[in-house]
Amino acid sequence: MKFLIFLLATVFIFTTVCNALHNEHRRVPPCTDEFCTMLCIEDGYQYGKCENKRCKCYRTTTVKNRSA
Structure with a gap:
């Protein structure tokens, strides 16, 4: 059970960081x-x-x- 919680937390953090980086990249002016x-x-x-x-x-x- 602890492993499942750890896995979910890792996926959540990874997804959040990736989304933040992607949004930051989009802010570059044309x-x-x-x-x-x-x-x-x-x-x-x-x-x-x-x-x-x-x-x-x-x-x-x-x-x-x-x-x-």
Whole structure:
């Protein structure tokens, strides 16, 4: 009986942690040019673009990668 309770508790904890991690992953903002521009302006660049699901920051000549 103790083993069954332990097994149920383990499954419950595992499920809770997995759901929390999955929900946290969903909160990542979508990679859009507007979002990238907002991030890049904070770093002192002029604008940003989303390329291959990552933000690239631009000045007139400088490029800097920034993860979204």
